Amino acid sequence: xxxxxxxxxxxxxxxxxxxxxxxxxxxxxxxxxxxxxxxxxxxxxxxxxxxxxxxxxxxxxxxxxxxxxxxxxxxxxxxxxxxxxxxxxxxxxxxxxxxxxxxxxxxxxxxxxxxxxxxxxxxxxxxxxxxxxxxxxxxxxxxxxxxxxxxxxxxxxx
Numbered sequence: 673x674x675x676x677x678x679x680x681x682x683x684x685x686x687x688x689x690x691x692x693x694x695x696x697x698x699x700x701x702x703x704x705x706x707x708x709x710x711x712x713x714x715x716x717x718x719x720x721x722x723x724x725x726x727x728x729x730x731x732x733x734x735x736x737x738x739x740x741x742x743x744x745x746x747x748x749x750x751x752x753x754x755x756x757x758x759x760x761x762x763x764x765x766x767x768x769x770x771x772x773x774x775x776x777x778x779x780x781x782x783x784x785x786x787x788x789x790x791x792x793x794x795x796x797x798x799x800x801x802x803x804x805x806x807x808x809x810x811x812x813x814x815x816x817x818x819x820x821x822x823x824x825x826x827x828x829x830x
Contacts, residue, residue: 679793679804680767680770680771680793681767681768683767683793683796683797683802683804684763684764684765684767684796686802686803687764687796687800687802688764688765690802692800692801692802694760694761694799694800695760695799696759696760696761696764697759697760697761698759698760698761698799699757699759699760700758700759700760700763700792700795701788701791701792701795702725702788703723703724703725703785703788703789704723704724704725704726704730704757704758705721705722705723705757705758705763705769705770705773705789706721706722706723706724706727706730706734706755706756706757706758707719707720707721707755707756707758707769708720708721708722708730708731708733708734708753708754708755709753709754709755710734710738710746710751710752710753711751711752711753711754712744712746712750712751713750713751713752718738718742720734720737720772720776721758721769721770721772721773721776722734722737722773722776722777723773723774723776723777723782723785723788723789724785727755727757730755731753731755733776733780734746734753734755735753737776760796760799763792763796764796764800770789770792773789774786774789774790777789
């Protein structure tokens with residue numbers, strides 16, 4: 673079962689609104705989602721979210737992404753990298769981290785990571801006792817988002 677980013681955002685919003693009791697510091701099931709920030713000695717910092725089974729893999733992934741997207745290989749001599757593993761409370765506060773990690777895994781053709789990340793919403797629902805949005809609601813929300821973006825593109829610029 674696939675869940676859209678808007679459905680994940682709605683699940684997280686429901687969890688916050690219902691004031692569900694849960695352990696904010698609870699570890700997520702594997703793969704972990706990491707916030708990786710690269711601080712080049714010259715230039716602006718770059719944040720990204722990646723999913724990996726452990727920190728070393730996350731470091732490799734973020735370094736490879738920097739080469740692909742910024743033509744820059746982070747090394748000790750030219751940058752600092754900070755990596756932080758996200759916990760349940762982090763994902764509920766920032767559901768876009770899930771979406772970005774899922775998108776990165778899809779782009780890298782990591783089918784096992786994608787499958788595991790798609791199971792995360794069900795796990796979160798079970799941990800917080802808040803039901804997931806129905807697939808029908810997710811489909812309608814996706815359709816509405818698509819139509820809204822198409823209509824906004826038709827509006828004349830002022």
